[in-house]
Amino acid sequence: MENENLENIARDDLALVSMGVILHAGNARELVFEAVNAAAGGDFIRADERIITANQEFVEAHRAQTETLQKEAEGIEIPYSALFGHAQDTLMTVKSEYSLVKEIIKLYKRLDEKK
Numbered sequence: 001m002e003n004e005n006l007e008n009i010a011r012d013d014l015a016l017v018s019m020g021v022i023l024h025a026g027n028a029r030e031l032v033f034e035a036v037n038a039a040a041g042g043d044f045i046r047a048d049e050r051i052i053t054a055n056q057e058f059v060e061a062h063r064a065q066t067e068t069l070q071k072e073a074e075g076i077e078i079p080y081s082a083l084f085g086h087a088q089d090t091l092m093t094v095k096s097e098y099s100l101v102k103e104i105i106k107l108y109k110r111l112d113e114k115k
Contacts, residue, residue: 018081018084022061024057024058025091028055028061028094028098032051032097033101039104039109047108051101054098055098058094061094062091
């Protein structure tokens with residue numbers, strides 16, 4: 001019975017971490033698309049600000065994920081969680097979007113320079 005409580009606590013903690021990762025990754029995604037929309041409208045200062053803030057959100061999400069993975073590497077048993085898997089997937093998808101949008105913003109800036 002005591003082991004069940006420990007596992008439940010671990011699952012609860014993992015669920016909180018997972019939701020934190022999803023929250024910060026979602027915030028980053030929103031900021032990334034605000035950035036590209038700003039760049040499309042020629043507002044490069046806003047685009048750059050949004051990209052910087054998006055990166056800060058991404059770093060926060062990544063930190064939470066990494067801390068959890070480090071615990072597992074240290075031998076602490078982390079229960080399987082579809083929610084944590086979803087959080088990791090969301091984080092990596094947003095990282096890809098972030099990288100692509102940074103390149104798109106560079107293209108918008110080059111086009112603007114040619115005007």
